[in-house]
Amino acid sequence: MALVHPWALLAGLAVGLPLLIHWLTRPRPVRLPLSTIRFVREALQQRRAKHRLRDLLLLLLRAAAVVLLAIAFARPLTGARPLVTADSAGGAARVVLLDQSLGMSEVANGATAFDRARPTAARYIAYRPGARADLILAAARPRPVTERLTSNFGPLRDELSAAQPLAQRLDSAAAINLAAELLASAPAGGERELVIISNFQRSNWSNVDFSPLPSDTRIQLESVAPATTPDNIAVVKVAAVGRAEQGRETRIDVEVGNYSKAAREVDVLLTVGRATARLKRVCPPGVKTLLSTTLVPADAGWQGGEARLLGVEDAVSADNVRPFVLNVRPPPVYALITREPAAPRPTSSHFLERALAPIRSRDDAGGTKKAEAVRRIAPDALDRDAIAGADLIVLDHPGKLSAPQAGLLAALLRRGRPVLYVAAEPVDATNLKLLEQAAGRDLKMPVEFAPPPAATSRHDLFLTQVKRNASPFATFGESLPAAIGPLRFGGGLSSRPAPGGLADDVLAEFDDHSACLTTTACAAGTLAVLNADLNDSNLIASPVFVPLLEELVDRLLLRRGTDESVACGEPLAAYLPAEAGDAAGLNIERPAGSAPASGAPGMISDDANFVLWRWSAAGPPGVYAVKRDAATVFAIASAAPGTASDLTPLEADMLTHRLAGERSVAMRSVSEEAERHDRAWAWVLVACAGCLLTELLMLRVFRT
Numbered sequence: 001m002a003l004v005h006p007w008a009l010l011a012g013l014a015v016g017l018p019l020l021i022h023w024l025t026r027p028r029p030v031r032l033p034l035s036t037i038r039f040v041r042e043a044l045q046q047r048r049a050k051h052r053l054r055d056l057l058l059l060l061l062r063a064a065a066v067v068l069l070a071i072a073f074a075r076p077l078t079g080a081r082p083l084v085t086a087d088s089a090g091g092a093a094r095v096v097l098l099d100q101s102l103g104m105s106e107v108a109n110g111a112t113a114f115d116r117a118r119p120t121a122a123r124y125i126a127y128r129p130g131a132r133a134d135l136i137l138a139a140a141r142p143r144p145v146t147e148r149l150t151s152n153f154g155p156l157r158d159e160l161s162a163a164q165p166l167a168q169r170l171d172s173a174a175a176i177n178l179a180a181e182l183l184a185s186a187p188a189g190g191e192r193e194l195v196i197i198s199n200f201q202r203s204n205w206s207n208v209d210f211s212p213l214p215s216d217t218r219i220q221l222e223s224v225a226p227a228t229t230p231d232n233i234a235v236v237k238v239a240a241v242g243r244a245e246q247g248r249e250t251r252i253d254v255e256v257g258n259y260s261k262a263a264r265e266v267d268v269l270l271t272v273g274r275a276t277a278r279l280k281r282v283c284p285p286g287v288k289t290l291l292s293t294t295l296v297p298a299d300a301g302w303q304g305g306e307a308r309l310l311g312v313e314d315a316v317s318a319d320n321v322r323p324f325v326l327n328v329r330p331p332p333v334y335a336l337i338t339r340e341p342a343a344p345r346p347t348s349s350h351f352l353e354r355a356l357a358p359i360r361s362r363d364d365a366g367g368t369k370k371a372e373a374v375r376r377i378a379p380d381a382l383d384r385d386a387i388a389g390a391d392l393i394v395l396d397h398p399g400k401l402s403a404p405q406a407g408l409l410a411a412l413l414r415r416g417r418p419v420l421y422v423a424a425e426p427v428d429a430t431n432l433k434l435l436e437q438a439a440g441r442d443l444k445m446p447v448e449f450a451p452p453p454a455a456t457s458r459h460d461l462f463l464t465q466v467k468r469n470a471s472p473f474a475t476f477g478e479s480l481p482a483a484i485g486p487l488r489f490g491g492g493l494s495s496r497p498a499p500g501g502l503a504d505d506v507l508a509e510f511d512d513h514s515a516c517l518t519t520t521a522c523a524a525g526t527l528a529v530l531n532a533d534l535n536d537s538n539l540i541a542s543p544v545f546v547p548l549l550e551e552l553v554d555r556l557l558l559r560r561g562t563d564e565s566v567a568c569g570e571p572l573a574a575y576l577p578a579e580a581g582d583a584a585g586l587n588i589e590r591p592a593g594s595a596p597a598s599g600a601p602g603m604i605s606d607d608a609n610f611v612l613w614r615w616s617a618a619g620p621p622g623v624y625a626v627k628r629d630a631a632t633v634f635a636i637a638s639a640a641p642g643t644a645s646d647l648t649p650l651e652a653d654m655l656t657h658r659l660a661g662e663r664s665v666a667m668r669s670v671s672e673e674a675e676r677h678d679r680a681w682a683w684v685l686v687a688c689a690g691c692l693l694t695e696l697l698m699l700r701v702f703r704t
Contacts, residue, residue: 054702061695068688072681083666084193084220086123092193093149093186094133095179096124096156099198100163101139101170102644106199106315108226114165116224117197120670124195125156134182135160138175140168140569141617148185167318167621167640168569170204180212192217199225202650203643210663221656221667225649231260234319235268236288236642238307238565242558244328246300252326254291254307258283259646266291266312272305272326274298297328302635304623319645323591323623323637324565332557334374335390339399342376348424348534349376349396355540355549356394384408388578392556396422396534401431403438410438411610415575416524418556424491424533426451432529443522446501447515449493449531459536461489463516465509472551473507476544483544489516491533519555526556567641572602572615576626580633583611591622 084094098121104114125133132149135156136142145159183192194217198205210219237255244250252272258264268279268291275295283289297303302325309320334356338349353374377386379398382405387393393412401409413419413435421432429449436443452458463484466473476483495515497503508516519528530552534540539548566572580586588601601624602615613626618638626634656665 054698057698058695061691061698065688065691065695068684068691072684072688074681076680076684082220082668083218083664084124084195086126087128091130092191093183094124094131094193094195095136095149095182096121096133097136097138097142097175097179097194097196097198098160098163099139099170099196099204100137100166100168101201101204102165102167102316102318102640103170103199103201103204103647104224105165105318106230106232106647107317108230108315112165113199113224113226114163116670117222118160118163120222120224121160121195121197122157124197125153125160127153132186136175136178136182137163138170138172139166140171140567142171142175142178144178144182149182166569169567169641169644170198170201172205172208176208176210177212180214183214183217193220194218195220195222197222197224199223199647200649200655201644201646202648203646205650205655205659208655208659209661210659210665211661213663215663217663219660219663219665221652221665223649223652223667223669225647225669227669229647229649230315231262231264232315232319232645232647233258233260233264233266233283233309233312234314234316234640234642234645235307235309235322236319236645238270238305238322238324240326241292242554243332244297244326245332246297246328246330249294249296250326250328251292251294252277254279254293255288255642256281256283256291256309257288257642257645258285259648260285260314264312267310269308269310270295270305271308272297273303273328297326300328300330302327302625302632304625304635304637315647316645318621319640319642321621322639323621324639325623325635325637327635329391331373332391332553333389335377335387335393336374337377337379337382337393337395337398339379340397346535348422348540351534351540351545352394352396352422352549355546356553379405382408384578387412390417392418392420392553394420394422395431397424398428398431400427401434403434406431406434407438410435410440410443410522413439413525413527414442414523415610418526418528420528420530420552420556422534423449423493423529423531424535426493429493435527439522443520443527444501445498445520445527445529446503446505446518447495448498449495449515449529452492452494456494458492458494458512459490461492461510461512461514461516461532463487463489463508464511465506467504467507470507471555472548475547475551486538487542487544488538489532490536492531495531517552528552528556565637565639566618568619568621568638569617570641572613572618572636574613574634574636575607576604576611576613576634578610580611580626581628582606585628586611586626586633587628588613589625589627590619591624 098117104112104117106113121135125135132151133153133156134149135145137159145156179194183194186192192214194213196219200221200223213219234257235254236257239253241251241253252270254268254270256266256268263282263284265280265282270277270279270293272295275297277293277295279291279293281289281291304323304325306321306323312320314320336349336353340347340349344350353376357373375390379401393409409419421428423429423432429451432449436445466480466484468474468480473480489510505520506515506518510516514531516531517528519526532539539545583604583606586604588604590601601619602613604611604613604626621639623635623637625632652667656667
């Protein structure tokens with residue numbers, strides 16, 4: 001048990017005062033001349049016994065009252081004794097780490113957690129002679145108020161007064177490392193203190209590591225979490241499923257997290273451009289629920305939207321609205337790289353072009369020319385400008401590719417541009433090897449392709465192993481055996497499993513155990529390899545060809561990212577699409593109503609063959625658009641991190657024992673329930689008053 005005012009116990013020495021008074025006022029014998037004293041002696045004996053009992057009880061009550069009064073003035077603290085106190089003696093190096101993340105905006109009992117934390121932090125950075133301190137405001141990118149420990153506490157208090165919680169997660173590792181650097185700069189031999197003020201959300205502190213701190217650092221954790229975790233509902237994710245195209249139905253998924261103890265009915269208003277939708281559903285407690293709807297975008301291009309919870313009362317209001325971006329594309333354009341002639345002839349590239357064109361015309365009721373859907377490119381003309389605007393790159397009989405061309409294709413793959421390679425000739429094995437080398441670690445193919453041995457005949461091959469539950473074969477359902485049974489293939493490359501490759505990336509195999517169809521992820525894109533010469537196969541004459549190619553193309557296009565968002569405060573590095581052009585002339589537009597004080601929205605620069613948008617820390621929630629003149633060429637949404645909406649705090653034992661390691665860590669709560677444990681002095685005063693009342697009662701009982 002600790003004492004706020006230990007000097008008050010000196011007043012307890014006054015417990016001897018009742019003893020002194022009792023001794024000075026004791027009855028003294030008086031001599032009376034009487035003829036006989038026998039009856040008087042008996043009466044005195046009876047009165048003497050009664051007075052002794054009364055005097056003893058009164059003495060004990062008066063002494064207890066004095067002792068209890070002294071203890072009350074000393075103000076005992078019944079909770080665990082803190083390692084660091086706000087009014088400790090000066091001379092120590094102190095760092096106060098204040099949590100500024102999204103969870104600190106939770107409202108309980110009419111006040112936010114940050115409002116409860118502010119006065120606590122102010123007490124720890126109050127002026128003390130000889131003390132030096134610093135204040136760290138910690139969120140996604142923690143920052144100190146000053147670059148080193150200072151004895152000037154004015155700027156610290158000014159910054160504390162202006163600080164507000166941010167729609168960001170907390171990077172506890174970066175905050176602890178920053179505190180360690182500040183404390184390590186303190187002179188050796190002095191005391192080091194770290195005070196962390198937070199609601200200690202599990203999502204932010206479950207992996208905290210105090211080991212970077214100097215070994216002699218005393219760590220005091222001040223929790224501002226309420227006694228009961230408040231209910232919270234949040235929109236944690238909004239994303240379009242698949243490729244959003246103009247005039248076609250687009251499915252949009254809205255993920256709602258119900259971090260409450262009971263099921264809640266939610267009403268979500270979804271807005272995209274000029275289209276709106278309402279989603280209602282009962283969300284079970286403690287889980288995330290997916291709500292889906294379909295919209296038909298009327299306009300093409302980058303469109304901003306938001307999902308907003310209506311009529312909800314919860315602890316955090318900042319996560320009730322989530323902005324997002326939808327890139328509504330026109331019908332897809334395909335770049336067909338081949339050295340075969342464009343004239344209508346029964347060639348592999350001709351049949352590929354005819355099969356790709358119906359996929360475009362299927363969605364265009366007015367009819368679209370084939371030249372607009374499929375753009376033929378000669379291999380020697382392959383460059384960035386030639387394939388700009390293409391949604392899918394198809395290579396068929398391209399001949400030998402140069403290393404720069406392979407590097408260009410690899411760069412496009414990493415940035416989300418899918419590639420379909422029809423491997424028909426021995427030179428294709430060299431091209432695939434160049435492509436894999438240019439992609440580096442981002443591309444690991446499941447098999448190694450090689451030219452077939454001279455004595456090997458690759459004719460009349462048929463499919464044996466097919467992943468019937470995966471696209472593109474899943475579309476045939478139960479009729480798959482009848483559909484692929486008559487198919488015969490020729491040409492192509494031999495293959496063998498690659499070390500470390502994923503067997504699941506092989507979707508179909510021939511009867512000679514070579515791969516027929518593979519799909520491999522490469523960063524944001526996908527590489528598909530169809531290992532066959534269509535000129536030497538009956539696939540192009542089969543009714544399976546067009547639907548099979550259609551499903552494969554849909555799979556490759558759907559691989560591209562649809563959740564164009566970044567968490568607030570997190571770094572951003574985004575490559576702009578090729579149609580954005582050079583960096584010169586591009587500007588970034590902030591969300592409407594955003595404050596310029598939030599900082600510059602990054603920098604756009606040319607990077608090799610592409611344009612890169614770098615931003616050290618994404619700004620407040622909203623849609624940020626990159627424009628050339630008045631046209632939007634790229635957009636991204638900054639939104640609150642979904643993981644920060646769960647307000648469940650970490651158990652105190654985890655922080656002070658399991659995660660503390662060998663460090664001295666103490667934790668206490670500043671909530672109302674915890675303060676009741678620090679009010680024992682009030683009960684001591686009640687006991688003191690009880691002693692005085694009992695004394696009056698005793699005097700009445702023993703009246704003489």
